[in-house]
Amino acid sequence: MISANQIEIHKTTSSRLSQTDFHNLGFGKIFSDHMLVCDYHNGAWEKPQIVPFQNLSLSPATNFIHYGQSIFEGLKAFKCEDGKIRVFRPDANFNRMNLSAERLCMPQIPKEIFIDGLKELLLLEKDWIPTAEGSSMYIRPFMFSLDEEIRVRASDTYKFMIILSPSGKYYAAPVKVLVERQYVRAPKGGLGAAKTAANYAASLYPAKLAQQKGYDQLIWTDSTEHRYIEEAGTMNFMFVINDTLVTPVLNDSILAGITRDSILTLAREWGMKVEERKVSIEEVLQAAEKGLLQDAFGSGTAAVVSPIAVISDQGKEYVLPPVESRSFSLKIAEELKKIRMGLTPDTHGWVTTI
Known part of the structure; x- marks a missing residue:
């Protein structure tokens, strides 16, 4: 796992945890206090950060808005009876996301950013992981292009993020x-x-x-x-x-x-x-x-x-x-x-x- 001096962590000063109804989560509607962000500039990934969950500020000319250069993944974490947090097959999601990145002319995401960054984020947000039957912490890693130019081409700059959503069942019935x-x-x-x-x-x-x-x-x-x-x-x-x-x-x-x-x-x-x-x-x-x-x-x-x-x-x-x-x-x-x-x-x- 990446250590504290390899990732910048900026904790929220106002948690929403106590205001969250864990008996009425839905799916993908509620988000935890923090998110991971990491930018790609000048051919290299910058230091990842964990910051309070917040809106993004983007130029109206941001590439992905117009040309769809955007990929994502979905995986789940569980808080188990022994108190441990378990994530199901994150390496497979990491590998698949990089295959998607290759297909869309996007940079490969380093494992220490995707996997180790996810671990740090989950540890910080452990109290957000629901424990009710059928619930889980849905994890959404995603990456999108950042170049500010109205022109059809692969971007030179990108943003990778991970957000977390405590969620119930996706389908409640057959x-x-x-x-x-x-x-x-x-x-x-x-x-x-x-x-x-x-x-x-x-x-x-x-x-x-x-x-x-x-x-x-x-x-x-x-x-x-x-x-x-x-x-x-x-x-x-x-x-x-x-x-x-x-x-x-x-x-x-x-x-x-x-x-x-x-x-x-x-x-x-x-x-x-x-x-x-x-x-x-x-x-x-x-x-x-x-x-x-x-x-x-x-x-x-x-x-x-x-x-x-x-x-x-x-x-x-x-x-x-x-x-x-x-x-x-x-x-x-x-x-x-x-x-x-x-x-x-x-x-x-x-x-x-x-």
């Missing part, structure tokens, strides 16, 4: 999803494999249309045929068909989910048959009609394991088996919870304890 066969989240050869703001902006209008029809999320399909399942935008999709765990194979339009990877690793260790391949929506719906679709869920940092209750396609709704009958998603969700909370041996080295 989700209803709508198959999207018109709009595209990310085309082949695009930015789909990077965690960049542009991908989420592209999803907003189709998602709004789906929500107006009563659905929680979209099943994005491929940009060429609108036939093969990709992801939900906030989750990867997984299905148990005839005792086999099936998930779309990664490509440059699907984000490599860290929860996805964790689930696949555990399933293989449990001896379950796992297939990463192209998955058509027709295959899934036919399996549902024949009674072979035993489980369907989304996986992601925010949602963790989110059961799918209903799939709608071309005007027809397919109601899936009751959640309580789904042995795999219930088992995997419980196993991930135990690993994150330090209740079972971490044989993969996934958890960082602070």
Whole structure:
């Protein structure tokens, strides 16, 4: 961990902790007292600072506002029964963020800024980490371009930040999803494999249309045929068909989910048959009609394991088996919870304890 003389810490003089209702957190709506900031100038990263949570002062000509050179990550920290703080797979988020940075012509973030800076921030904000069932400290690292110039080019200056949000569950109930066969989240050869703001902006209008029809999320399909399942935008999709765990194979339009990877690793260790391949929506719906679709869920940092209750396609709704009958998603969700909370041996080295 970086030491106190390697990072500047400026503590707030007025904490909001006592004013926070930890019984009514929501998700991503409340933020802790401090944030980490670090600027990139003249080809090098400056000394990181932890400062009071505050608004930013930016020029109207700041590059990312106009051209979208912005990336982010999402991970969680937990305050466990033994009093320790545990973070689930931060190294994987660090590596993925630098892959996103490369795709968007942004500088690589040093590990001592991302990982060690995060540890310092969490230690300072330890009293903000919620302990209620299903709650966590949601961690949002992000980076954006800073050049003040109305010109389409990669910036020379950047700002990296980490903010913390004590949060409850992302989805309170099983989700209803709508198959999207018109709009595209990310085309082949695009930015789909990077965690960049542009991908989420592209999803907003189709998602709004789906929500107006009563659905929680979209099943994005491929940009060429609108036939093969990709992801939900906030989750990867997984299905148990005839005792086999099936998930779309990664490509440059699907984000490599860290929860996805964790689930696949555990399933293989449990001896379950796992297939990463192209998955058509027709295959899934036919399996549902024949009674072979035993489980369907989304996986992601925010949602963790989110059961799918209903799939709608071309005007027809397919109601899936009751959640309580789904042995795999219930088992995997419980196993991930135990690993994150330090209740079972971490044989993969996934958890960082602070």
